[in-house]
Amino acid sequence: MIKLHDLQFVPFIAEDEIATAIDRVSDQLNKELSDKKPLFIGVLNGAFMFVSEVVKRFNYDCEVSFVKFSSYEGTKTTHEVKELIGLNEKLTGRTVVVLEDIIDTGNTIALLSETLKDKGCSDVKIATLFFKPEAYTKEINIDYIGFEIPNKFIVGYGLDYDGLGRNLTQVYQLKSNNMTNLVLFGPPGAGKGTQAEVLKQKYDLVHISTGDVFRYNIKNATDLGTLAKSYIDKGQLVPDEVTINMLNAEVDKNPNAKGFIFDGFPRTEAQADSLSELLTSKGTEVSAMVALEVDDEVLVQRLLERGKTSGRADDADEGVIRNRIKVYYDETAILKNYYQKHDKYFGVDGVGAIEEITERLSSTIDKL
Ligand code: IMP
Numbered sequence: 001m002i003k004l005h006d007l008q009f010v011p012f013i014a015e016d017e018i019a020t021a022i023d024r025v026s027d028q029l030n031k032e033l034s035d036k037k038p039l040f041i042g043v044l045n046g047a048f049m050f051v052s053e054v055v056k057r058f059n060y061d062c063e064v065s066f067v068k069f070s071s072y073e074g075t076k077t078t079h080e081v082k083e084l085i086g087l088n089e090k091l092t093g094r095t096v097v098v099l100e101d102i103i104d105t106g107n108t109i110a111l112l113s114e115t116l117k118d119k120g121c122s123d124v125k126i127a128t129l130f131f132k133p134e135a136y137t138k139e140i141n142i143d144y145i146g147f148e149i150p151n152k153f154i155v156g157y158g159l160d161y162d163g164l165g166r167n168l169t170q171v172y173q174l175k176s177n178n179m180t181n182l183v184l185f186g187p188p189g190a191g192k193g194t195q196a197e198v199l200k201q202k203y204d205l206v207h208i209s210t211g212d213v214f215r216y217n218i219k220n221a222t223d224l225g226t227l228a229k230s231y232i233d234k235g236q237l238v239p240d241e242v243t244i245n246m247l248n249a250e251v252d253k254n255p256n257a258k259g260f261i262f263d264g265f266p267r268t269e270a271q272a273d274s275l276s277e278l279l280t281s282k283g284t285e286v287s288a289m290v291a292l293e294v295d296d297e298v299l300v301q302r303l304l305e306r307g308k309t310s311g312r313a314d315d316a317d318e319g320v321i322r323n324r325i326k327v328y329y330d331e332t333a334i335l336k337n338y339y340q341k342h343d344k345y346f347g348v349d350g351v352g353a354i355e356e357i358t359e360r361l362s363s364t365i366d367k368l
Pocket residue numbers: 046070071072077101102103104105106107108109152153154155159160161
């Protein structure tokens with residue numbers, strides 16, 4: 001995550017993906033304009049990086065020039081396009097390729113394209129690195145598009161937020177701050193299941209229990225379930241990538257969720273990294289790791305008590321219980337460290353009445 005002025009941005013498109021997209025656009029330009037001696041016109045300021053990369057890849061005679069006008073202040077378009085400067089070339093009969101960093105409403109490109117035709121260009125082509133189809137209000141066809149992106153504000157690779165961010169070599173998108181994504185932890189017997197249920201209702205979150213997700217996918221023989229089962233049947237661990245793909249599918253099933261409670265994942269630092277990547281790709285992040293803290297002796301007593309009625313074999317034996325608790329702390333210690341480093345670890349006292357514990361959890365969550 002990065003901060004520019006008052007806003008936070010999360011990684012969106014990596015440098016190598018941008019290079020690949022520019023390769024593709026340039027291939028098209030080379031194919032279609034080899035004998036046209038095109039004039040490339042970059043729209044300043046945002047297009048400078050894109051222009052440089054495109055013209056470096058153009059293998060035939062061409063000219064390069066720039067024009068300038070801007071319609072943007074902050075992250076909202078002002079809907080007024082300012083005056084055009086820098087158009088000095090003789091344009092009659094020429095093939096012109098306008099190079100834009102981004103086309104949003106299309107106001108800028110519509111005006112420029114009209115001006116170029118008025119000045120007698122025989123052919124006006126438009127190439128843009130980024131295009132927001134949902135925001136576009138014009139009819140003009142865009143000939144070459146690097147990426148179609150959702151209607152979100154982005155920075156980097158020439159694009160700015162109030163002057164900053166143009167030098168970033170990858171593209172970031174504005175972080176959507178309104179989601180609450182919790183990684184919920186608690187030792188066996190801490191009441192994690194109960195609290196997850198309550199929090200889910202109270203904050204309108206989607207509870208993703210990795211165990212449930214696995215069982216669901218395997219039972220319904222989804223592609224990922226079948227893949228996971230093939231490892232399980234061989235007695236192997238399911239690779240993180242398969243698990244994360246299943247979680248990704250769960251997240252995608254809930255596009256309007258106010259947030260998620262992750263339960264049973266991550267278990268390792270590598271998994272924590274994957275989860276962070278997954279959420280980043282959705283413009284959000286883990287808000288907090290919340291761990292219920294309950295004294296070992298209390299847990300042992302609770303589980304032994306539960307064992308009397310639950311019939312669960314692993315609740316009946318004190319040695320087994322103590323070992324489960326130990327495994328929990330061994331696993332959790334790593335993640336506690338991981339999230340502590342990011343100031344995202346919150347231990348919550350898990351002893352008391354259900355409502356009291358919910359109250360403590362809520363006061364932590366409300367501060368996120
Ligand atoms: P349009 O006239 O609405 O198509 O806006 C085009 C101009 O708005 C671009 O050249 C950029 O300067 C600016 N712009 C549009 N969307 C973004 C964005 O997501 N980030 C940064 N600048 C943007």
